[in-house]
Amino acid sequence: MIRILLKKQLTEIFRKFFVDTKKNKARSRLSTILWFLIFAALMIVFMGGTFGIYSYGLYPIAQVGFGWLYYAIFALLSVLLGIFGSVFSTYSGLYLAKDNDILLSMPVPVSSILTSRLLGVYFIGFIFSSVPMIPAFVIKFIFVGYSAWEICAAVLFLFLLSLIVLVLSCVFGYIVARISVKLKNKSYIVVAIAIAFIALYYYLCYNAGAFFSDLIENVIFYSEKVKGSAYPVYYIGSAADGGVLPLAVCFAVVIAALFITVYIISRSFIKIATSANVTARVKYKQKEQKVHSVAGAILLKEAKRFTSSPNYMLNCGMGVLFMIAAAVLMLIKAGDLSGLSDMRLGDLAVKDYIAVIAVAAMFLMISTNDIAAPSVSLEGKALWQVRSLPVDTKIVLRAKYLLQIYINAIPALFCAGCVIAVIRPDVLTGLLIALLTAAYVVLHALFCLFCGLIKVNLEWTNEIVPIKQSMSVFLALFGGWGYAVAVGGLYFLFDMYLSEYLGGVGVWVYLALILALTVLFAALFYKWINKKGVKIFESL
């Protein structure tokens, strides 16, 4: 029984490898194998490679006899990654599984359902927690040396680690499930948590080098501090380093914790499984409702669609944060940049290059926000609604690109303002930078909608397909980035060849040319959307 349930559980977790969610069809055996290989390669090359580099940076502390500290650091990273990777699948797979009702109605023991669910969670946790730990073992074995027992201890430690992750995932999953049913603005909170994790990740990556040097230089001080105030961490590190007693004690403690966790969950599983999908009840109060124009109502509908989905906000709106962060960073580093601005490299005026590169960088960040690209596909099965209402299709399409323009415009112009304030160009160049930014915000929104209209997919079952995995988003993103790179790169040619031919004209001529091109492209896309785009939308 457990085998059957586990097979179902794993098929669900790895559904993407077995089912083409874009076409809603089963994949061929070959395609499934290829997807698994791609997944394995990504895990090994990117994740494993990253942690391999970290391990290489830290192995000197193991060389000088602090192997336990070396392992403790990677064990903590493994636990963090394992929990991050599996806590949400625990939450949805254990407590909010859609098939809990049907399984509970079948002649299946509750213990079997619970075991299969926990094994599914364990499996995911095992994969994620192994990613930092395996490179750590490999690097230490290669550069410091190993014994047969140390290899055995490493294997045992991987199991120990996965059990720690399982216990913590169950606990955190329970907390997430309990909090989630009480939250009203879940999407904003999910976005905030995801951004916090991303920020933490980049902070750690950015500071890893300094942290490693500091740790290597002061290894005795840190090791004493850990032993003094976080003894369990020392014990876990020692277990990984092959300490027999620490390994035995850690196993005993973790297995005991696992038994207690499973015991508590099994006692309350039916109650949790049958009540956890109750969402926070919003009490309806009858009140005067705000009246909107048709265009306003359609625009609000688009805004609500965007803000109700963390996937949509994170994948198609992150550029807003990039722009604000870049602008703030630029203000902080204004001193360094203004120093650069006055420099000349031979015939090249650095200030002009900074202006063009800043414009290209802003184009790159604006292009990251491709809200309009999946917006047509996101109508999905509810398309009948807008098609049956007395609304001009032009208004429906306008709302899609206007939302993107509104969301992009303020941070983009703020960023442009900071660029102008920091590099202090002449008035004309400054004006052109601002105008170009505004024009590109409009062009990219229109281009995204163009991509959304030529590559529509209404047959999705999971919104992540149009938001993240569709051709429309791919074209919009890379098309925008291509334009940004071209704008930056072409200036080198312009400055080298054309500028001299034109008699040493300033950077403003180039920016004016790009502005003219941007406006022209925007006009062409606008015309296309209002003619061909309307026809495409009406024939969906």
Added chain:
Amino acid sequence: MLKIEHLTKTFDTVKAVDDLSLTINPGEIYGFIGHNGAGKTTTLKSVCGIQNFDSGEISFDGISLLKDPIAFKRQIAYIPDNPDMYDYMSGVKYLNFIADIFGVGAAERKERIKKYAGIFELTNDLGQPISSYSHGMKQKLALIGAWIHSPRLIIMDEPFVGLDPKASHLLKEMMHEVCAAGGSIFFSTHVLEVAEKLCDKVAIIKNGRLIKSGTMEEVKGDSSLETVFLDLEAEK
């Protein structure tokens, strides 16, 4: 008055609707009957402007769907068989969205939301997201959305599927009220008993072609609608 003249719609090489003509007068409840895949939904979708058609003309009180689709759609409301709605909105936000599109004033919409949500016992759930609604609740919300702007023609695809007996009864009463006020109802159904009791006129469609239409008496005579329907289905 809704006029459908020589409506034809083809999917690839298959004629889903073939030269169909119908007239629905004010005050009529018009039932549309046919087996699965007969072309009922295609016809209804074409009539409310969701789906383009190959040839024919559809008009309401002289307003052509092809020439002035916006003015045409202002007169009607459509409820599909499976109302996939904007799951990310709450019930009340959805109703306000529909009211905004049809230009229903603040006082009127408040009063109508109160009235119809009360009738369907949905008032307490209006603050909830539509994604948490059951099929029946979505169906009720779609009905309130249709009634909120007092349309002159209501087109419904299998409106009784998923509704509880009380809601079905209330819907029938509301349909009669619309017709008594000079409006009309055009709906498809598989439940022949419902059609027989509820409709003033009925049309039977088979393989995209209209095979019989008229008042209930004209269509069924002394037999039951079920017998007539099964006899027509058996004919080649």
